[in-house]
Amino acid sequence: xxxxxKTENGKTDASKKKSATSKxxxxxxxxxxxxxxxIPKNKVTKKVSKKKPTRKSAKKKSVHEVPSVSIVIPIYNExxxxxxxxxxxxxxxxxxxxxxxxxxxxxxENGSTDNTxxxxxxxxxxxxxxxxxxxxxxxYGLAMRKGILMxxxxxVICDEIDLCDVDFYIRALHEIETxxxxxxxxxxxxxxxxxxxxxxxxxxTFTLNSLLRVFLGFNGTDTHxxxxxxxxxxxEVVDRCVVEKxxxxxxxxxxxxxxxFRSKEIPVTIAEKRPPSINLLNRVPGVLKNLGExxxxxxxxxx
Ligand SMILES: Nc1nc2c(ncn2[C@@H]2O[C@H](COP(=O)(O)OP(=O)(O)OP(=O)(O)O)[C@@H](O)[C@H]2O)c(=O)[nH]1
Ligand SMILES: [Mg+2]
Numbered sequence: 001x002x003x004x005x006k007t008e009n010g011k012t013d014a015s016k017k018k019s020a021t022s023k024x025x026x027x028x029x030x031x032x033x034x035x036x037x038x039i040p041k042n043k044v045t046k047k048v049s050k051k052k053p054t055r056k057s058a059k060k061k062s063v064h065e066v067p068s069v070s071i072v073i074p075i076y077n078e079x080x081x082x083x084x085x086x087x088x089x090x091x092x093x094x095x096x097x098x099x100x101x102x103x104x105x106x107x108x109e110n111g112s113t114d115n116t117x118x119x120x121x122x123x124x125x126x127x128x129x130x131x132x133x134x135x136x137x138x139x140y141g142l143a144m145r146k147g148i149l150m151x152x153x154x155x156v157i158c159d160e161i162d163l164c165d166v167d168f169y170i171r172a173l174h175e176i177e178t179x180x181x182x183x184x185x186x187x188x189x190x191x192x193x194x195x196x197x198x199x200x201x202x203x204x205t206f207t208l209n210s211l212l213r214v215f216l217g218f219n220g221t222d223t224h225x226x227x228x229x230x231x232x233x234x235x236e237v238v239d240r241c242v243v244e245k246x247x248x249x250x251x252x253x254x255x256x257x258x259x260x261f262r263s264k265e266i267p268v269t270i271a272e273k274r275p276p277s278i279n280l281l282n283r284v285p286g287v288l289k290n291l292g293e294x295x296x297x298x299x300x301x302x303x
Pocket of ligand 2: 160276
């Protein structure tokens with residue numbers, strides 16, 4: 001953004017100089033005129049310094065320029081909370097002094113059968129930072145993958161519509177920008193995390209992570225949920241991933257460390273705004289199938 005401001009300033013000064021030069025060629029310059037010309041130059045400088053972007057104007061500019069952060073949120077049948085969640089997230093981002101950045105929110109939808117789409121389209125009319133991506137059949141992993149690919153910023157946050165945790169954004173971006181990590185995972189299972197989901201959901205998370213540890217050599221504590229990443233570094237990891245649906249997130253995290261990138265888990269507090277949109281038991285067959293596929297490609301084929 002700073003670069004553009006400089007360019008805009010440069011153009012303004014240049015055009016002033018140009019008009020000054022053309023005047024020069026038609027009228028013989030007198031000392032008086034030369035004096036007059038030096039005044040607008042100063043005025044231009046003053047005008048530009050007045051236009052120095054405030055936080056508000058910087059955020060407005062995000063609509064037209066590459067934002068500092070892309071927030072990718074897969075959504076599926078979320079008519080109940082999408083509008084309120086996006087409004088709440090936007091408000092938090094505006095009021096959080098530590099999040100002084102331009103951003104876009106990519107709502108990555110596929111296969112919704114409720115009113116999610118018309119609602120999002122309505123939100124987009126009043127909120128130009130929202131982008132909608134539609135990718136066919138219900139598929140969390142595909143929505144996440146396409147969302148990351150569509151992100152215009154190099155810093156990408158993957159969130160969920162029932163979480164929208166700005167505190168995670170700030171801490172995770174700090175780990176990437178200051179401490180040089182490529183991927184930051186908000187883990188629900190660290191000692192200092194607070195997982196307020198029902199016991200059966202915690203048990204499901206524990207079971208999945210145990211399977212990932214045993215069969216895929218995963219050495220962390222969580223692969224699902226909040227993430228922040230440096231896109232330019234991890235694009236090749238996204239490309240390498242083979243499974244979709246729920247286990248895309250797990251494969252992405254596991255491959256990131258296997259491919260030698262720097263990844264870190266940080267604690268999060270998880271309090272969902274509603275129960276999951278897909279029944280847990282209905283997800284089990286797909287997860288097991290994808291787990292088998294992952295075992296085959298990573299452990300057997302060493303891909
Ligand atoms: N595009 C898309 N989004 C989905 C799909 N399934 C779930 N989501 C979204 O993914 C996010 C997390 O889904 P939840 O239903 O909360 O599931 P969860 O068990 O809490 O999620 P995990 O803990 O990450 O497995 C929400 O924003 C959902 O709307 C899907 O099939 N397609
Ligand atoms: Mg959830």
